[in-house]
Amino acid sequence: MVTETRSTPALPITEDRVRPPEPLDGEHYENAEAILNQLTRFMRLSKRAATRFAATHGDGIEQAAYIILYVLVSEGPRRTTALAEAIHSDTSTVSRQAGALVRHGLVERQADPADGRACLLAATPRGVECFEAHRRARTAEMMQVLANWSDTDLRDGADLLDRLNGELERYETEIHSNTTTAPLKGGNR
């Protein structure tokens, strides 16, 4: 972390949220806008790509369930709540996705010995298998998409995205604590 950027020209911070009184224009602003535009573009493209992939390799793992399986396989059994936190999602979503995985026989709900209310979600052997297959297919596809990228490019890209994700997570939790968990419901008008 590089301190607080461009050193806020010596202005006292306003109350409430930090929200520095920056000029809002200038190079920094334009750069931020540029990256935002690329991110917006990426969101569309990636969603479409993911959907297409799921349609082609439609083998039962929903797009959204993959990440749950990912956590379960790589980190072992977890509770619903822990999963939700890990992937920054609502417990209800996790519950549903997990339910689908259970129906497909890829995940098991075990009783949590420590707490009767909770249950541990764990990947079944078949779940692990399925996940690995999926993972390989996904990566193979990705390698086609990034066929022209050097190893350095890939590493740099991964690093950059990692940083970006870090910021987003920080922001997410920051908001969460600051605004006392304001609901975010979709509702526009």
Place this chain on the structure above:
Amino acid sequence: MVTETRSTPALPITEDRVRPPEPLDGEHYENAEAILNQLTRFMRLSKRAATRFAATHGDGIEQAAYIILYVLVSEGPRRTTALAEAIHSDTSTVSRQAGALVRHGLVERQADPADGRACLLAATPRGVECFEAHRRARTAEMMQVLANWSDTDLRDGADLLDRLNGELERYETEIHSNTTTAPLKGGNR
């Protein structure tokens, strides 16, 4: 129906799609996987962030409509089809989003003098206004998220994402021409 029995443990890949006979393992593979994981993570986080933003600044522009307004404002009136192509979406989606914008008075449907079937979508003054306001708000938010990033970081990030998006677009159109537009419907099961 999950898996057809995990398709042969370690056999050379079948024909069908191009699927180059690369080793699939090694550094390149791992790097591809790393970037893919970051992208997956990013997709979740960005979606959530976007939703939250929309909830906070709920002023009538839907998330998905923003990009349409973006094209319209920055490139002038466009047909539905052209818009759909520009944002890699279905015409039906564009039609609906545009309809919403029209209802909000941000976009106008003008008759295309050259073709009676078509109509030109154009941003109204209010649409431009609204777009600019939104754009500023979005960028301001982004600047908070990336408060710690230097200008160089931002530029590098934008460049990288630009490249990545280029690859995705290439891939998208490639598939489009190769498989003669295979439908991609969500349908799992």
Place this chain on the structure above:
DNA sequence: ATAATTTAGTTGCATGAGACACCTATCTAG
């Protein structure tokens, strides 16, 4: 020990987004 409260997870309902199929109006070839 029993009541009150807090917590984990599930389910009901709603929203957003996107895609396909189908329909209508128009345009363009033959």
Place this chain on the structure above:
DNA sequence: CTAGATAGGTGTCTCATGCAACTAAATTAT
């Protein structure tokens, strides 16, 4: 002029996700 192609719009489906309300279990207070 009729037959096919095309541009847009609508109906309907699916996925993903969130909040609210509810149930059941655990914890705290009385």
